[in-house]
Amino acid sequence: MSNLMEKRERYQERKGNIWSVIKEIPNLDDRTRYMAVDLLDTNAKKDFFLMLSIKERSYWIKYKFEQYYFDVILIALDFSIFFYNLVVYEHMLNLSNYIVLVLFWLYLIEVFALYFGCV
Numbered sequence: 001m002s003n004l005m006e007k008r009e010r011y012q013e014r015k016g017n018i019w020s021v022i023k024e025i026p027n028l029d030d031r032t033r034y035m036a037v038d039l040l041d042t043n044a045k046k047d048f049f050l051m052l053s054i055k056e057r058s059y060w061i062k063y064k065f066e067q068y069y070f071d072v073i074l075i076a077l078d079f080s081i082f083f084y085n086l087v088v089y090e091h092m093l094n095l096s097n098y099i100v101l102v103l104f105w106l107y108l109i110e111v112f113a114l115y116f117g118c119v
Contacts, residue, residue: 025057086104
């Protein structure tokens with residue numbers, strides 16, 4: 001029982017340390033700090049982050065956000081290409097609006113499932 005309590009205390013300390021460490025990083029607004037905490041979703045990532053210097057932490061956060069925004073841009077581009085092809089083939093194949101809508105939603109479900117790691 002005491003072992004479980006000790007683990008919980010260590011977890012709470014580590015959780016507090018992460019926030020303290022993130023608050024030390026200059027040039028980040030609160031929203032960015034909150035999002036950075038979400039990026040540290042495993043203990044391994046938290047341990048890694050705590051070993052970095054303040055400058056390295058800042059670079060790591062910027063890198064993760066650039067990676068995130070790049071993924072969003074790729075999804076938007078892929079979506080645009082898909083939608084363009086859907087409109088072109090709708091006219092060529094005389095698809096009904098219902099079929100086009102179903103294909104569109106199936107595509108969206110697939111994209112979000114792939115992006116959020118559900119597949």
